[in-house]
Amino acid sequence: MIDLYYWTTPNGHKITLFLEEAGLEYQIIPINIGKGEQFQPDFLAIAPNNRIPAIVDHTPQDGGSPISVFESGAILQYLAEKTGLFLPKDLRQRTQTLEWLNWQMGGLGPMAGQNHHFNIYAPEKIAYAQERYIKETNRLYGVLNKQLADRDYIVGEYSIADMACYPWIVPHQAQSQNLDDFPHLKAWFERIAARPATQRAYAKAETINTQPSVSDEESRKHLFGQDASIIK
Numbered sequence: 001m002i003d004l005y006y007w008t009t010p011n012g013h014k015i016t017l018f019l020e021e022a023g024l025e026y027q028i029i030p031i032n033i034g035k036g037e038q039f040q041p042d043f044l045a046i047a048p049n050n051r052i053p054a055i056v057d058h059t060p061q062d063g064g065s066p067i068s069v070f071e072s073g074a075i076l077q078y079l080a081e082k083t084g085l086f087l088p089k090d091l092r093q094r095t096q097t098l099e100w101l102n103w104q105m106g107g108l109g110p111m112a113g114q115n116h117h118f119n120i121y122a123p124e125k126i127a128y129a130q131e132r133y134i135k136e137t138n139r140l141y142g143v144l145n146k147q148l149a150d151r152d153y154i155v156g157e158y159s160i161a162d163m164a165c166y167p168w169i170v171p172h173q174a175q176s177q178n179l180d181d182f183p184h185l186k187a188w189f190e191r192i193a194a195r196p197a198t199q200r201a202y203a204k205a206e207t208i209n210t211q212p213s214v215s216d217e218e219s220r221k222h223l224f225g226q227d228a229s230i231i232k
Helices: 010-022 072-083 093-121 127-145 160-169 183-193 194-208 217-222
Strands: 002-006 024-030 054-057 066-071
Touching: 002 010, 010 072, 010 093, 010 194, 024 127, 024 194, 054 072, 054 093, 066 072, 072 093, 093 127, 093 160, 093 217, 127 183, 160 183, 160 217
Parallel strands: 002 024
Antiparallel strands: 002 054, 054 066
């Protein structure tokens, strides 16, 4: 059994995509980030960066005590190594998969996240910031589109790299991006959306939350009003 500490964000969806694809037994423990539940001591014990997702694996490969893992990229790699799925064993393909996993973690996710912040959530609209992150998101879409020009998935076979990237493309309209401008990416996106495990993962999200995480001043404070004083 794997405990998944989760909320319905792109980073949360990455992990349900893997778990549904792999058929692993898991239970979701919702962490409502709009209500500040990510600051609860029990959650911070396994996720010291007070961000979802995190997991606790009660049956680790070494047979020892439960292992907790935080950060979505680390979780995907951990689950791939545990199961032997969605991370190629061939050295070159494995390296390429991890490159694109880290590309998402260091580029697509943070830049699209800033795009969301300044275009949707920021109380003051700053034209420079909006343009900056829309253009950078667009550039990153172009990078991914080029990679997909001659393959169905990012490294050929469906992998944790695809699971990491797909949820950040789902809100493309909110990011002011048009998938028609990126035909290879669009075909890849539709290919993943049609997978039964993807449909199960997103259907499960609908049973947990259908509301925006930022809905009032309290939720805005929990998500955007943090500094080092919260670390105790």
